[in-house]
Amino acid sequence: MTVHSTKTKEKIGKAVFAAAAIICVIAVVAIFAFLIYKSIPAFGKLGILEFMFGDHWSPDRLDTYDSPLSGTYGIFTMIVGTLAATSGALLIGGIVGYFTAVFLAFYCPARPKRILTSVIQVLAGIPSVVYGFFGIVFLLPMLSRIAPNNGSGLLATSIILGIMILPTVVSLSETGLEAVPRAYYEGSVAMGATHSETVFRIMTPAASSSITASLVLGIGRALGETMAVVMVAGNAPTYPNGLFGSFRVLTSNIVMEMGYAGEVQEGALVATGVVLLLFVLVVNLIFGAISGRKPGAVVGKRKERRLAKARCSRGIRIKDTIGALAHKLHAVKLGRGMAIGSGILTGAVLLLVIGFIFIKGLPYLLQNPSLIYGKYEFGSHNITILPAIVTTLYAVLISLLIAIPIGVMTAIFLNEYAKKENIFVRLIRSAIDILSGVPSIVYGLFGMITFVKIFGGSSNILAGALTVSIMLLPIVVRSTEESLKSVADAMREGSLALGAGKLRTIFKIVLPSALPGILSAIILSMGRVISESAPFLYTMGSVITAVPKGLFDSGATLAVALYQLSGEGWYMNQAYATAVVLIVIVLALNLLAQQCAARLGRKLKGETNGKK
Amino acid sequence: MAKNKTASQSVAFGQNISVKNANLWYGDFQAIKNISMEIPERQVTAFIGPSGCGKSTLLKCFNRMNDLVDGCRVEGEFRIGDADIYGKTDVNDLRRNVGMVFQKPNPFPMSVYDNIAYGPRTFGIRKRSELDHIVETSLKQAAMWEELKDRLNKSALGLSGGQQQRLCIARALAVAPKIILMDEPTSALDPISTGKIEELCDELTKSTTIVIVTHNMQQATRISHKTGFFLLGELVEFGNTDDIFTSPVDVRTERYITGRFG
Ligand SMILES: Nc1ncnc2c1ncn2[C@@H]1O[C@H](COP(=O)(O)OP(=O)(O)OP(=O)(O)O)[C@@H](O)[C@H]1O
Ligand SMILES: [Mg+2]
Numbered sequence: 001m002t003v004h005s006t007k008t009k010e011k012i013g014k015a016v017f018a019a020a021a022i023i024c025v026i027a028v029v030a031i032f033a034f035l036i037y038k039s040i041p042a043f044g045k046l047g048i049l050e051f052m053f054g055d056h057w058s059p060d061r062l063d064t065y066d067s068p069l070s071g072t073y074g075i076f077t078m079i080v081g082t083l084a085a086t087s088g089a090l091l092i093g094g095i096v097g098y099f100t101a102v103f104l105a106f107y108c109p110a111r112p113k114r115i116l117t118s119v120i121q122v123l124a125g126i127p128s129v130v131y132g133f134f135g136i137v138f139l140l141p142m143l144s145r146i147a148p149n150n151g152s153g154l155l156a157t158s159i160i161l162g163i164m165i166l167p168t169v170v171s172l173s174e175t176g177l178e179a180v181p182r183a184y185y186e187g188s189v190a191m192g193a194t195h196s197e198t199v200f201r202i203m204t205p206a207a208s209s210s211i212t213a214s215l216v217l218g219i220g221r222a223l224g225e226t227m228a229v230v231m232v233a234g235n236a237p238t239y240p241n242g243l244f245g246s247f248r249v250l251t252s253n254i255v256m257e258m259g260y261a262g263e264v265q266e267g268a269l270v271a272t273g274v275v276l277l278l279f280v281l282v283v284n285l286i287f288g289a290i291s292g293r294k295p296g297a298v299v300g301k302r303k304e305r306r307l308a309k310a311r312c313s314r315g316i317r318i319k320d321t322i323g324a325l326a327h328k329l330h331a332v333k334l335g336r337g338m339a340i341g342s343g344i345l346t347g348a349v350l351l352l353v354i355g356f357i358f359i360k361g362l363p364y365l366l367q368n369p370s371l372i373y374g375k376y377e378f379g380s381h382n383i384t385i386l387p388a389i390v391t392t393l394y395a396v397l398i399s400l401l402i403a404i405p406i407g408v409m410t411a412i413f414l415n416e417y418a419k420k421e422n423i424f425v426r427l428i429r430s431a432i433d434i435l436s437g438v439p440s441i442v443y444g445l446f447g448m449i450t451f452v453k454i455f456g457g458s459s460n461i462l463a464g465a466l467t468v469s470i471m472l473l474p475i476v477v478r479s480t481e482e483s484l485k486s487v488a489d490a491m492r493e494g495s496l497a498l499g500a501g502k503l504r505t506i507f508k509i510v511l512p513s514a515l516p517g518i519l520s521a522i523i524l525s526m527g528r529v530i531s532e533s534a535p536f537l538y539t540m541g542s543v544i545t546a547v548p549k550g551l552f553d554s555g556a557t558l559a560v561a562l563y564q565l566s567g568e569g570w571y572m573n574q575a576y577a578t579a580v581v582l583i584v585i586v587l588a589l590n591l592l593a594q595q596c597a598a599r600l601g602r603k604l605k606g607e608t609n610g611k612k
Numbered sequence: 613m614a615k616n617k618t619a620s621q622s623v624a625f626g627q628n629i630s631v632k633n634a635n636l637w638y639g640d641f642q643a644i645k646n647i648s649m650e651i652p653e654r655q656v657t658a659f660i661g662p663s664g665c666g667k668s669t670l671l672k673c674f675n676r677m678n679d680l681v682d683g684c685r686v687e688g689e690f691r692i693g694d695a696d697i698y699g700k701t702d703v704n705d706l707r708r709n710v711g712m713v714f715q716k717p718n719p720f721p722m723s724v725y726d727n728i729a730y731g732p733r734t735f736g737i738r739k740r741s742e743l744d745h746i747v748e749t750s751l752k753q754a755a756m757w758e759e760l761k762d763r764l765n766k767s768a769l770g771l772s773g774g775q776q777q778r779l780c781i782a783r784a785l786a787v788a789p790k791i792i793l794m795d796e797p798t799s800a801l802d803p804i805s806t807g808k809i810e811e812l813c814d815e816l817t818k819s820t821t822i823v824i825v826t827h828n829m830q831q832a833t834r835i836s837h838k839t840g841f842f843l844l845g846e847l848v849e850f851g852n853t854d855d856i857f858t859s860p861v862d863v864r865t866e867r868y869i870t871g872r873f874g
Contacts, residue, residue, distance in 0.1 A: 006704065308811070338853040490718035494780070497675060498787060499708030513721055601766055 006501055013503045014417055020409035021418075021428045024477070027470045028431040031438065031446050038449060039274045042267025046073045051271060051599045057237035057253075061262030075253065075275065077239045082223060082249040082279070084240045088158025089165055094215050096162070096342045097169025099335075101211070101400040103343030104170070105177035106199045107336070114342060118590070119350045124167035125586045126353065127531030129184050129559045131577050132231030133566045134353050137161045137360070137576070140232060147244040152234040156244040160228050163349055165218035170346070172217060176210020189592045197338045213291040223276070224439030226251035226534040227563060250276040251441045251534070258448065258538050270449070273442045285436040349422070354583055361576030371577050377608040381576040385567070385581065387547045391461065391555030394548065395540060398465035399472060403525060406469075407476025408518060414477070415484040416506055436474035440534045443471045447539035455552060461550040464540025468529055475528060476521045483517020484510060495609055523593040525609060530585055533559040558582050620672050625709040627653035627790045627821045628673055628694015634688035636669060638681065643669045645845040651671055651838070656822045658832040658853065661842035663867070667825045670842070671793050671873075674823065675710040676703050692791065708735060711784030713794040717776035719768035719783070724760055727768045727779060731787035746786050754782035755812060774805025781812060792816065793822040800833065828867055833857050839864045 041407055043051060045065055054074020063069050100120075104113055135156055143151030179204050189199040204211070234246025235256055241247070248256070254269050254276075277453040365371060410428065417424040447467025448459070457465050487510050495505040511518070541554030544564055548555040556564060558578060565575035629651040636644035643666045649656045659667040669678070670820075676697065678684045692698045697706050708731070720727050728747045729737075737743060740831050747764065751757040756778050768779055777797060784792055794813075798806040813822055813835050832839055833853060840850040849865045851857060860866045 007702075325841040488718070490714060490716060491720060493680070493712075493714065494676065494718040494720065494783075495730070496680070497677060497707055497712040497714075498734060498783065499704045499706075500730070501704055504734055509720055 007358075010501055010503055013506075014413075017409045017413035017417060019411040020406045023406050024410050024473055025427055025431045027473065028434050031442070031470075034444075034450060035270060035274050036276065038270040042073075042264060042271045045069070045264060045273075046268060048570070051075060051268070052079070052275065055239070057248075057270065058398070059257065059262070060266040061260060063262055065264060065267075069264065073264070075250065075268075075272055077237055078248050078250050078253050078272070078460035079275070081240050081247040082251075082276075084154055084247075085157045085161060085229065085249055086219055086222045088154055089161030090215060090219055092158055092162030093165035093169055093218055093222075094162075095338075097214070098173055098211060098356065099338045100166070100170045100346045101177055101214075102199065102204060102335075103339040104174050106195070106203065108343060109337050115331050116347055118594070119347050120167045120170050122587060122590055123346075124171075125162070125527050125531065125590055127533065127559045127562075127582055127586065128164065128228040129231070129533045129566075130224060130357070130531075130582055131160050131164055131353070132228035133562055133575060133579050134357065134567055135187045135228065135232035137572070138352075141479035143244070147211045149234075149244050149246070151244065152232050152246060153242075153244040154233075154240040154247060156232040157229055157247075157249075159220045160232055161225060163353075164225060164228060165221050166346060166349070168221050168300075169214045169218045169289035172214030173207070173211045175213070176207040179210070194332075196332045197340075198334045200332050204247065209290055213287055216283060216287040218291060220280055220287065220437065220599050223279050223283060224251065224441070226439070226441040227254055227433050227559075230255050231563070231566070235255050250279075251439060252409045254441050254445060255534060255537065258445065266449075270445060273445050276439055277442055280439055281434070284433070288433075294432050299436070302330055357478055357576060357579045357583060361578075361580035364573045365577040365580055368573075368577070371574060372581070383544075383571050383573070385544070385558065385561055385578050386560035388544055388556050388558045388578070389581075391540065392530060392557040392559075394551070394555070395465055395468065395536070395557050396526050397550070398462065398527050399469040400522065400525055402466065402469035403476050404518075404522060407521065408480050410535050411475070411477045411480035411484055412506060412511075415481050415547060416502070416510065423474045432474045432477050435470065436478070438471075440471060440532055443467050444535035445540055446470075447535060452539055459539055459541035459554045460552045461540055461548055461555055463538045464557075465551075467535050468532060469537045471532070471535060472525045472528060475524050479521035479524060480514065480518050483514040483520075486517070487513040516611030519596045520593055523589055523596065527586060527589045530557070530582070530589075531559055533557070533563055536560050537563070558585075624693055625695050625706070627743050628693065628822070629688075629791065629823070630691045631670075631673075632689040634670070634673065634686070636666075636673065636678070636687070637683075637685045639683040639823040643845050644673075648846045649847060649850050651821065651823060652817070653821050654817050656817060656824060656835050657838040657840065657844060658836035659823065659825045659840050660827070660829065660832055660868070661848075663827075665842040666845045668795050671736060671795055672824060673794055674791070675707045675712055675863050677707075677712065679703060691828065708787050709790045709872055711787065711789035711792045713780050713784055713792065713797045714779070715796040716800055717773060717780050719771070719776050719779055721767065721769055723765045724768050724771075724779065725764040728783050728786045729860060735787065748792075750782040750786040753785050753816070754778050755808065755815070756782060770807075774801045774808065777801060777805065778809060778812065781809070782848075785816075789820060790821065791821040794822065796825050796827060798828065806831075829857070841868060 013118075051073055053076045054072065055076040056072045056074050057077065058072050060069070060071030063071050076171060104116060136397055139156050139159060143156055171296050184202050184206055187282070188202045189195070193201070195266035230252040233246045233252060235250060235252055236246035237248045237253070239247060250272050253272050257265060258269055371383065371385055372389065373386055375386070414425065414428060418428075444467065447463055451463035451466045453458055491509050492505055493512065495509045496502070500508070536557050537560055538558070540557065542556045542560055542564055543554045544556045544561045546553075546555070556583060562575055562578045562582060565571040565578060613662045616871060631647055631649045632642055633648045635642065647670065659671065661667055672678045673686060673690055674692070674697070678686060687700060692706075692710065695701050720730060725747055728750050729743045732743060732746050737746070748757060751760055756775070759775070768776065777800075781792070782799075798809050801809070810831065813824065816822060824836065836853045838851065839853040839856040841848045841856065843864055849860060856865065857869055860869065
């Protein structure tokens with residue numbers, strides 16, 4: 001603790017934080033290097049144009065790069081399928097989401113608003129396999145009544161994806177709507193406009209850029225979604241033909257065939273991943289351009305300036321608008337109806353998804369509690385999800401052990417050390433932006449071809465956890481950095497001015513204050529690990545029968561187990577019960593997150609201690 | 613460890629500040645222009661001047677808080693006692709000896725006790741009895757012992773603004789600084805709290821040098837022995853407070869203290 005050793009410690013500390021940040025960059029470089037390395041031979045052999053625009057996909061797993069091809073590899077049907085499903089999702093989720101946001105911001109009384117807000121949080125947390133499962137057991141049978149087939153196809157996919165992008169659209173749009181200055185509202189109402197007229201003619205246009213941004217983010221989410229689509233799209237490599245009929249998207253192409261792919265086929269699947277990633281990156285770029293510098297800050301500086309300008313001319317425009325408005329009263333009334341209807345619909349969707357699965361699954365679970373702890377007997381129908389629970393625990397524990405320290409240290413580096421925006425810092429920030437945009441199936445692909453190969457060729461818990469921990473990094477970094485930012489600089493200065501070093505200031509003053517954010521990063525990450533399935537399927541494995549004995553054993557997490565059980569068709573009761581377990585876990589985490597945030601928030605304000 | 617506790621003896625920080633030909637730039641902007649001054653020990657020295665004239669900037673040179681500002685460049689000689697503070701001095705050691713109180717009270721989100729013990733703990737004091745003693749003495753010095761002795765374990769954030777500011781002073785005192793810098797410490801406080809802090813300053817000059825930035829002329833006349841008047845980064849006039857306020861040499865000083873500054 002002499003002056004000299006303190007200095008050394010500070011230096012080491014900084015180096016360690018920087019090293020963590022470098023890991024994030026390395027992860028991105030590794031993923032891209034891998035994608036390029038694996039896809040270039042495929043693009044070369046198949047031809048980029050033939051691959052992208054060929055509409056016939058029938059791979060031969062015996063194809064090698066050294067011999068003439070006997071399969072055909074064209075993904076155009078899937079590109080079309082992806083675009084169609086995304087558009088459908090946008091149409092459904094975008095419209096309902098937009099109006100739900102309007103409802104929340106302008107029509108909903110305080111109490112129901114709190115409820116609906118948590119409903120949306122829960123919707124965001126429900127695993128995609130659960131949505132897919134809901135599609136299989138509820139939506140497809142319903143649709144099959146009017147469909148020529150079992151109901152699968154574009155409509156089902158669009159509905160499921162639409163529900164899945166709802167939370168994204170709602171929460172971002174609502175934030176934007178609520179950021180519109182109150183003065184606009186008052187100005188309009190003061191001129192005699194009604195509440196609804198003001199909402200639809202003044203407030204929503206003013207928030208248009210955040211609403212657009214929310215839709216773009218929704219598109220990104222829909223593009224990258226895998227498992228839910230696999231479960232309801234049908235997956236034949238053909239163009240979507242009308243509302244019903246089997247079709248395939250880019251993500252599902254990877255999932256469907258990765259497990260048994262031959263040499264060229266594997267290359268073609270990685271190339272599919274590259275095409276998918278390009279789509280997603282373009283969408284992210286658009287989002288970035290719309291929402292200012294980086295995702296998250298939806299109402300950017302540019303927008304603020306524009307709003308300020310608009311404020312000056314608004315007065316005149318309001319007058320004009322109101323004149324024209326008399327004729328459009330119908331439209332406004334319709335808007336109000338849509339807002340209220342969408343709000344109710346969103347709540348109803350959650351009730352339906354959860355209610356249906358609970359009604360079907362809970363009784364079975366209560367009657368057969370051994371599902372949770374029983375022992376699997378080969379040849380019998382006594383399914384148990386104990387192995388899946390154990391695997392999930394492993395997955396959560398290990399991936400958090402990796403991602404939380406690296407993510408928190410990266411955030412510390414970015415917020416506490418990298419005040420200057422030099423190239424290195426920008427590199428780290430873009431790395432994190434890119435990581436958060438990579439679709440989970442691409443992580444799965446990466447993990448399968450790197451970690452799994454490194455650890456002996458067959459899927460195992462460590463490989464899966466490593467894969468998913470990369471995916472967690474951006475979540476942890478952002479959530480932590482957000483909370484570090486919320487710690488006032490006056491706290492840091494107070495500590496430094498007392499002669500404390502930077503490390504002590506960080507560990508004793510900054511981090512304790514940022515604890516709520518770090519805790520919420522932990523809870524968010526747990527939720528993510530539990531609900532993901534695409535990155536685990538081929539890295540951690542899909543064995544649902546044996547409790548893993550160590551890190552190098554293979555195993556299915558609960559979400560993967562649900563996918564397996566529902567796919568096979570004759571374990572539907574067990575599948576329902578597994579879905580119930582998943583939903584309960586997600587709900588519990590949600591509650592925990594809210595409690596943590598509230599409690600620690602209060603403590604930070606000194607209310608628990610200094611009541612008197 | 614033991615060596616560290618007496619680290620303050622390793623460099624001889626005196627109690628007077630001597631500035632020679634100081635210049636400071638924020639990027640291209642020169643905020644301090646060729647300032648030289650001698651701040652005497654164990655007196656109150658006040659910095660006055662219009663907003664943006666560099667008072668805080670100069671103050672923060674004395675404990676090198678300017679190091680935290682990107683693109684800030686300092687030239688000239690700053691000595692505290694004999695120690696050249698931009699030379700070989702360890703910055704944490706310097707800040708331990710030159711305490712600071714900020715414009716807005718900034719108690720840490722922890723208990724009253726932990727707030728005050730933070731500094732001593734930083735320098736390796738761990739023994740509870742020793743810390744207890746320091747907390748009590750510091751609070752007594754800050755004339756807060758009676759009001760706070762029963763709520764030492766309560767969060768400091770529950771205190772009133774005036775109490776918080778005095779706690780921050782007590783927190784600074786806990787590491788036994790030779791000098792305390794105060795940047796408009798009372799600007800966010802009511803008159804009664806302000807009065808208490810002014811009394812405190814007077815009391816503290818028994819053992820410490822105080823440099824205080826203030827926008828309040830009355831405050832400067834009430835508590836300071838020396839006053840420096842700053843304008844656009846320059847030290848226009850520096851002398852005994854009585855002289856500055858009764859017979860300023862420079863016409864700009866006169867205009868400022870009579871409130872006729874444009
Ligand atoms: N971190 C900084 N970066 C760039 N310029 C700065 C910075 N801090 C202060 N300045 C500039 O330096 C000049 C002096 O600022 P300083 O804060 O020292 O003034 P001051 O006399 O304390 O004013 P006030 O009475 O308002 O506190 C101002 O012009 C200010 O804009
Ligand atoms: Mg100032």
